[in-house]
Amino acid sequence: MPEFAQFVAPSEADTPFQASGRLFKFDLPDLDLQRTVILMFKVSGPHNARLQMAVNPSGGPPPINFELDSTFTRPRSWHERVEGSLFQVADNHLIVEGDPGDGGAFATVSDIVVLYHRKTI
Numbered sequence: 001m002p003e004f005a006q007f008v009a010p011s012e013a014d015t016p017f018q019a020s021g022r023l024f025k026f027d028l029p030d031l032d033l034q035r036t037v038i039l040m041f042k043v044s045g046p047h048n049a050r051l052q053m054a055v056n057p058s059g060g061p062p063p064i065n066f067e068l069d070s071t072f073t074r075p076r077s078w079h080e081r082v083e084g085s086l087f088q089v090a091d092n093h094l095i096v097e098g099d100p101g102d103g104g105a106f107a108t109v110s111d112i113v114v115l116y117h118r119k120t121i
Helices: none
Strands: 003-008 022-026 037-044 050-055 064-067 076-082 092-099 108-119
Touching: 037 050, 092 108
Parallel strands: none
Antiparallel strands: 003 108, 022 092, 037 076, 037 108, 050 064, 050 092
């Protein structure tokens, strides 16, 4: 079956926000669940801040879970490969949260884009 790359940029994800608990909802029309999905975003923040992103949380560990180091003081573009099976064709929930780092500040995230393989008919 032919496939092509498609992307979705959840609304309101282009404005920087604190990773202290935010939910984004979006659809991935004709998603191929067998293929890897790329989750891209910009992130910055203080040393020791933790960033976690959970996709359609099911109680397992979040696919994105890392601690920022001193190189994140300026915004960095970041991407992670995520199993396509964690996503759904409709009503996806992406939860962005974390723990504060030095000075009690959270990571700042923006420009979230989900790149996936779309099946064609």
